[in-house]
Amino acid sequence: xxxxxxxxxxxxxxxxxxxxxxxxxxxxxxxxxxxxxxxxxxxxxxxxxxxxxxxxxxxxxxxxxxxxxxxxxxxxxxxxxxxxxxxxxxxxxxxxxxxxxxxxxxxxxxxxxxxxxxxxxxxxxxxxxxxxxxxxxxxxxxxxxxxxxxxxxxxxxxxxxxxxxxxxxxxxxxxxxxxxxxxxxxxxxxxxxxxxxxxxxxxxxxxxxxxxxxxxxxxxxxxxxxxxxxxxxxxxxxxxxxxxxxxxxxxxxxxxxxxxxxxxxxxxxxxxxxxxxxxxxxxxxxxxxxxxxxxxxxxxxxxxxxxxxxxxxxxxxxxxxxxxxxxxxxxxxxxxxxxxxxxxxxxxxxxxxxxxxxxxx
Amino acid sequence: xxxxxxxxxxxxxxxxxxxxxxxxxxxxxxxxxxxxxxxxxxxxxxxxxxxxxxxxxxxxxxxxxxxxxxxxxxxxxxxxxxxxxxxxxxxxxxxxxxxxxxxxxxxxxxxxxxxxxxxxxxxxxxxxxxxxxxxxxxxxxxxxxxxxxxxxxxxxxxxxxxxxxxxxxxxxxxxxxxxxxxxxxxxxxxxxxxxxxxxxxxxxxxxxxxxxxxxxxxxxxxxxxxxxxxxxxxxxxxxxxxxxxxxxxxxxxxxxxxxxxxxxxxxxxxxxxxxxxxxxxxxxxxxxxxxxxxxxxxxxxxxxxxxxxxxxxxxxxxxxxxxx
Amino acid sequence: xxxxxxxxxxxxxxxxxxxxxxxxxxxxxxxxxxxxxxxxxxxxxxxxxxxxxxxxxxxxxxxxxxxxxxxxxxxxxxxxxxxxxxxxxxxxxxxxxxxxxxxxxxxxxxxxxxxxxxxxxxxxxxxxxxxxxxxxxxxxxxxxxxxxxxxxxxxxxxxxxxxxxxxxxxxxxxxxxxxxxxxxxxxxxxxxxxxxxxxxxxxxxxxxxxxxxxxxxxxxxxxxxxxxxxxxxxxxxxxxxxxxxxxxxxxxxxxxxxxxxxxxxxxxxxxxxxxxxxxxxxx
Numbered sequence: 008x009x010x011x012x013x014x015x016x017x018x019x020x021x022x023x024x025x026x027x028x029x030x031x032x033x034x035x036x037x038x039x040x041x042x043x044x045x046x047x048x049x050x051x052x053x054x055x056x057x058x059x060x061x062x063x064x065x066x067x068x069x070x071x072x073x074x075x076x077x078x079x080x081x082x083x084x085x086x087x088x089x090x091x092x093x094x095x096x097x098x099x100x101x102x103x104x105x106x107x108x109x110x111x112x113x114x115x116x117x118x119x120x121x122x123x124x125x126x127x128x129x130x131x132x133x134x135x136x137x138x139x140x141x142x143x144x145x146x147x148x149x150x151x152x153x154x155x156x157x158x159x160x161x162x163x164x165x166x167x168x169x170x171x172x173x174x175x176x177x178x179x180x181x182x183x184x185x186x187x188x189x190x191x192x193x194x195x196x197x198x199x200x201x202x203x204x205x206x207x208x209x210x211x212x213x214x215x216x217x218x219x220x221x222x223x224x225x226x227x228x229x230x231x232x233x234x235x236x237x238x239x240x241x242x243x244x245x246x247x248x249x250x251x252x253x254x255x256x257x258x259x260x261x262x263x264x265x266x267x268x269x270x271x272x273x274x275x276x277x278x279x280x281x282x283x284x285x286x287x288x289x290x291x292x293x294x295x296x297x298x299x300x301x302x303x304x305x306x307x308x309x310x311x312x313x314x315x316x317x318x319x320x321x322x323x324x325x326x327x328x329x330x331x332x333x334x335x336x337x338x339x340x341x342x343x344x345x346x347x348x349x350x351x352x353x354x355x356x357x358x359x360x361x362x363x364x365x366x367x368x
Numbered sequence: 369x370x371x372x373x374x375x376x377x378x379x380x381x382x383x384x385x386x387x388x389x390x391x392x393x394x395x396x397x398x399x400x401x402x403x404x405x406x407x408x409x410x411x412x413x414x415x416x417x418x419x420x421x422x423x424x425x426x427x428x429x430x431x432x433x434x435x436x437x438x439x440x441x442x443x444x445x446x447x448x449x450x451x452x453x454x455x456x457x458x459x460x461x462x463x464x465x466x467x468x469x470x471x472x473x474x475x476x477x478x479x480x481x482x483x484x485x486x487x488x489x490x491x492x493x494x495x496x497x498x499x500x501x502x503x504x505x506x507x508x509x510x511x512x513x514x515x516x517x518x519x520x521x522x523x524x525x526x527x528x529x530x531x532x533x534x535x536x537x538x539x540x541x542x543x544x545x546x547x548x549x550x551x552x553x554x555x556x557x558x559x560x561x562x563x564x565x566x567x568x569x570x571x572x573x574x575x576x577x578x579x580x581x582x583x584x585x586x587x588x589x590x591x592x593x594x595x596x597x598x599x600x601x602x603x604x605x606x607x608x609x610x611x612x613x614x615x616x617x618x619x620x621x622x623x624x625x626x627x628x629x630x631x632x633x634x635x636x637x638x639x640x641x642x643x644x645x646x647x648x649x650x651x652x653x654x655x656x657x658x659x660x661x662x663x664x665x666x667x668x669x670x671x672x673x674x675x676x677x678x679x680x681x682x683x684x685x686x687x688x689x690x691x692x
Numbered sequence: 693x694x695x696x697x698x699x700x701x702x703x704x705x706x707x708x709x710x711x712x713x714x715x716x717x718x719x720x721x722x723x724x725x726x727x728x729x730x731x732x733x734x735x736x737x738x739x740x741x742x743x744x745x746x747x748x749x750x751x752x753x754x755x756x757x758x759x760x761x762x763x764x765x766x767x768x769x770x771x772x773x774x775x776x777x778x779x780x781x782x783x784x785x786x787x788x789x790x791x792x793x794x795x796x797x798x799x800x801x802x803x804x805x806x807x808x809x810x811x812x813x814x815x816x817x818x819x820x821x822x823x824x825x826x827x828x829x830x831x832x833x834x835x836x837x838x839x840x841x842x843x844x845x846x847x848x849x850x851x852x853x854x855x856x857x858x859x860x861x862x863x864x865x866x867x868x869x870x871x872x873x874x875x876x877x878x879x880x881x882x883x884x885x886x887x888x889x890x891x892x893x894x895x896x897x898x899x900x901x902x903x904x905x906x907x908x909x910x911x912x913x914x915x916x917x918x919x920x921x922x923x924x925x926x927x928x929x930x931x932x933x934x935x936x937x938x939x940x941x942x943x944x945x946x947x948x949x950x951x952x953x954x955x956x957x958x959x960x961x962x963x964x965x966x967x968x969x970x971x972x973x974x975x
Contacts, residue, residue: 077588097591104592110585113690114607123603124593157689175594420798423790426782427808431848434823435815441822488721494714505718507953511946512725514903516910518924519942522931523728526735526939533731565728568721626816629912633928643818650822650917666819673814 026054026211027088027178029074034083036069036235043069045235047083051179054209056202057240058226060219062258066235067215071181074213076100087179098127103172103210104181108188110168111156117167118143118152124175142170145204162193169201173208180205180212186221198225219259223247231255247298249285253364256296263302263336265356266366267295274363276356278310283360293363299325299339301358304346309355312336314346328354439670441663454664463645467668469556470641474624477563482617484564485571489579492572497580509569517629524562525634529553556640562630567620574619578612581691608690615683622676626669642669729946736940749936762937768926771839775922776908778843780901783854786847788897791855792889795862796871809855817849817913828918839920846914850907854900861896906949 029051036044043066051057059067072078074085076097084091092100103124111120121139130138143149146166156164165185172180182201186194202225205212216222222229223243230240231254239251250256257264267274269290273281276295284295300323312330323339326346330336336354346352445451457463495502515523527534530551538544552558582605590600628643639648642665649662737745753762787809794801812820824845831841870892874884890897912924923945931938 075588075592077591097588098594098596100592101594102592104589106585106589108585109583110589112586112589112604112608114604123590123595126603127590127594127599171589171593181592419789419793420801423786426786426844427848427851429827430824430844431808431811431820431851434820434827434845435811436823437826438815438819438823484721487717491714491718491721494711494718505722507950508725511949511953514906514910514949515946516912516924518912518927519910519945522927522935522938522942523732525931525935527728527731529935531735531935533734534727565725568725622813626818628816628818629910629924632912632916633931646818646822647917650825662822666822669819670815673816673819677814 026180026209028053028086029179029211029213030084030086031070031074032084032086034070034073034085035081036066036073036078037081042235044073044080047236049230049237049240051211051213053211055227056205056212056214056225058214058216058222058229059232060216060222060229060258061232062217065232067217067232068183070232071183071213071215074179075102075104075181101175101177102179102181103175103177104183105165105168105172105185107184108161108164111164111171113156115155116152117148117154117156117159120156120167121171121174123171128175138174139170142174143167145173146170146200160193161189162197165189165197166200169204173204173210178211180210182212182214184216185214187216187218194221201225223259229259231258233258248360248362250296250362253294253296256362256364261299261337262296263299265295265297265334265336267293267361267363269293269363274361276361278308279356282356282358285360285362288363288365292366294366295361295363297356297358297361299337301361302336302338302354302356303340304338304344305353305355307353309353310336311351311353314348314350314352316348317345328352330354438663438666441660442665442667443663445660454660455667457661458664458668462639463665466640466642466645470625470643473556473559473563473641474621477560477567477624478617478620481564481567481571481620482575482613485568485575485616486579486613488568488572489576492576493579505572509572513566513569513573515566517627517631518633520562520565521630521633524558524565525553528561554634554636556635558634559631559641562634563624563627567624570623571616571620574616575612578609578687578691581687582608611683611690612687615680615687618676618680618683622673622680625672625676729943732939732943736936736943738936750940752934753937753940762930764921765926765930765937765941768921768923771921772909772923774840775843775846776905778840779846779850779908780904782843782847783850783900783904784897787851787854788858788893788900789885791858791862792867792885792893796868806855806859809851811851812849813852817911818917820845820849821914821917824914825918837920839915839922842915842918842920842922843908846908846911847904849911849914850900850904853903853907857899857903858893858896861893861899865892867892902952905952909945909949 031047031049034044034047035042045066047066047070049057049059049070059070061067069078073080074092076092076095080093083093085093087100087102111117112123115123118136118139121142122135125135125138140149140152143152146169148163148166148170151159151163156167159167168185185201186198189197198221201214214222214225223246226243228240228242229246231238231246233254239246239255241249246255246259250259250262253264256262265276267276269284269288270281271290272284272287274284274293274295275281276297282295310330312328315327315329315335317327318325319342320339324342324345326338326340328336328338338354442454443450443452445453492502492505495505524532526532528546529535530547530553535546538546547553586604586608587597587600590604595603626643628647631641631644632647635644639645646662646665646669649665734745736749737747739746739748790805794805828841828845831844835841867889870888871884874888875881879887909923911922912928915922916925916928927938927941930941
């Protein structure tokens with residue numbers, strides 16, 4: 008699959024207007040037996056791509072489906088451009104949705120699939136054909152219009168699904184783990200294209216995923232969810248370098264959890280020089296989260312340990328160093344600094360700043 | 369019904385045969401031989417022939433040969449000389465009428481069975497797929513679809529026969545005499561209800577996989593695309609289910625067309641439908657050489673069945689493609 | 693799949709009409725289908741003068757005085773049971789090894805085998821019997837005209853269904869890997885068949901056996917047109933003199949088939965996810 012797609016002009020009919028503002032206000036969803044959403048509050052600015060990230064069962068899919076109208080909410084409001092849509096049936100909400108898999112109609116060609124939404128809106132045949140054609144070009148499938156879903160690869164099917172969702176110029180685009188069923192390489196390619204298309208069309212987008220790398224790569228802002236509510240919302244950089252809670256610190260990227268003590272605006276980590284701390288936590292014992300790329304080998308000082316295992320990951324080498332019975336540190340470093348397993352080493356922490364959470368001592 | 373999983377087996381078989389070649393002609397390989405037998409080629413034959421030869425002989429004697437005989441006797445006369453007289457006998461108005469009656473009964477029960485069966489399938493979607501009620505209904509369908517034809521006849525004799533429970537009930541309670549204008553029960557019309565009794569379960573068994581294969585994502589996608597439930601029904605459900613429906617319909621038609629036992633049990637004399645014509649031809653003691661007419665009739669039946677089953681399997685293929 | 697952790701089933705299929713409408717449809721059709729069975733029961737309990745209900749007809753069956761009338765029936769039942777067992781054995785001993793062999797060693801024969809096993813669908817029993825008559829005149833000369841020889845023909849008529857039952861199991865189990873593993877661990881072919889293949893295919897084998905038994909017990913066409921006595925031909929004969937007995941026996945057979953189905957279902961041969969191939973009814 009070639010990478011570059013033709014770029015339609017922004018003034019072409021495929022260009023949608025600025026997306027809508029979306030907001031969840033204290034949304035709760037109770038199923039028989041468990042509560043999927045607990046007081047969810049989230050705002051999406053027009054044209055923004057917000058990724059909702061979390062483990063299975065955290066409620067992210069429920070949140071998306073509530074916005075689509077495929078689930079009712081027990082309480083709370085969901086507004087699109089200020090208008091509460093709770094109670095409005097799905098087919099009147101004017102949202103576009105891409106499902107994880109199996110959503111293309113098998114008895115229709117690709118073109119007919121894409122035209123479906125236009126058909127529902129009684130757009131005439133010629134206009135349907137034109138708009139569908141343009142949208143297929145936008146997603147790079149211009150010459151596959153007469154194929155059927157079962158003749159396409161997974162990545163191609165999702166492109167069709169995307170074209171189908173976008174052709175009706177919805178105000179909001181919902182993506183329910185659209186890449187999870189695809190191969191790794193296709194996944195990366197397609198997420199970049201989704202991002203590009205989303206930017207071009209300036210459509211407000213909610214992107215649900217359990218893959219944190221995907222979320223960080225694609226989104227303007229990321230909301231990390233857990234057990235029905237949001238733990239933290241912020242730009243990918245904020246989430247990565249300033250996680251607000253232990254869960255976020257450990258879910259987003261890899262962290263070394265190290266004990267330390269906050270003194271003033273610095274935190275002292277075991278055996279290392281003091282480091283500036285993120286935010287203004289209270290003084291006292293804390294857990295600090297240090298990223299693997301901020302841990303390095305030193306000749307003297309720092310902590311003593313023994314190399315336990317080494318993995319070559321291509322761009323970096325990831326070494327696990329056992330410091331004591333409870334502490335296994337993960338370092339990312341260049342391949343030329345490789346140490347072999349069993350070798351004693353000394354490591355130190357060198358982050359610009361570090362996020363902490365209180366620790367019961 | 370029978371063509372589904374064999375397709376999967378087929379693709380893997382093709383992949384395998386590309387990998388290892390056929391059974392007998394492969395040169396010996398030291399390792400990585402995927403059948404694990406020792407290196408000598410000669411040792412492979414006995415095992416293979418052990419398993420296949422008995423089966424082949426059995427099938428030859430009791431399937432292939434009888435088929436050929438059944439189809440072939442239509443072309444010879446009582447002395448074994450080739451003739452087209454038997455085929456010409458098929459043009460006999462009585463026999464033509466028998467084919468027409470068979471077709472009529474089959475068509476009516478197929479359509480009625482398909483519609484009612486489809487309704488039952490629709491009803492079944494409201495049940496949990498792994499629940500107790502659903503399992504019970506699946507079991508009941510299997511049992512009813514295999515209910516021996518003779519016993520089915522008795523069941524309906526007990527129900528709407530001349531002394532049947534429902535017959536009497538109607539007379540006593542509603543004053544309605546089912547047989548006021550004649551006893552139709554022991555004629556061709558009497559076959560309709562019994563046939564329905566096995567057509568509906570057969571439809572449920574054959575059609576349900578297609579109904580279960582309707583993905584919830586489709587109805588949700590239609591909703592997000594601005595379509596109402598009605599549009600989902602008309603533009604997605606009906607077109608997607610159509611091949612499976614028609615395929616099952618063909619199967620039901622073939623099923624009724626080839627049924628013998630119920631008709632034999634209910635209609636003890638006469639040959640109003642094709643299977644009964646074959647009976648008459650086989651057991652007739654008065655007209656010599658009638659067995660060969662049976663052969664011609666058999667040929668006629670097989671032609672009809674072959675057309676139906678081909679249509680069925682073509683439609684099945686399309687249904688499965690969409691269920692992937 | 694987007695994780696939907698709800699407990700209730702989502703019936704988002706056709707029409708989206710309410711659960712109530714669907715359940716009503718099921719109940720209505722179910723009631724209609726129960727009518728003949730209820731009628732059979734009521735019919736069999738009808739008293740001799742036609743007004744009340746009693747168990748006379750049921751008792752008459754076991755009454756030794758009527759033994760002569762039912763002799764044919766006893767012969768039919770015995771024959772059918774024997775035929776069921778022999779047919780099931782034939783299918784398991786002849787068809788299954790052939791299928792396994794073709795699956796493992798001769799993949800190019802899969803198509804021909806499948807075709808052969810599908811022929812009995814296009815060639816129904818009523819047609820097949822036309823060609824079986826001459827074959828069986830030979831068989832009678834060789835092996836006598838006992839009813840058990842019908843098993844050879846019966847096995848053939850159930851081929852499509854037995855094949856399908858075993859095939860779906862075969863396709864789902866990676867038999868090739870299992871047998872290769874067994875072979876590399878030092879097991880001979882006979883032991884592999886017994887210890888690996890048969891247990892792995894247990895479900896399909898049981899389903900095939902059940903279908904064979906069900907078909908054989910209900911078979912009428914071939915037995916009747918080849919002048920043999922089996923359960924169904926005996927039933928027809930009984931029904932001419934005593935329709936009540938015929939109905940009662942039909943009820944018993946139905947109950948038996950249902951119980952058999954439940955038992956096999958418990959043993960795990962018929963899961964909801966694996967629809968068994970069923971025989972188109974009768975003939």
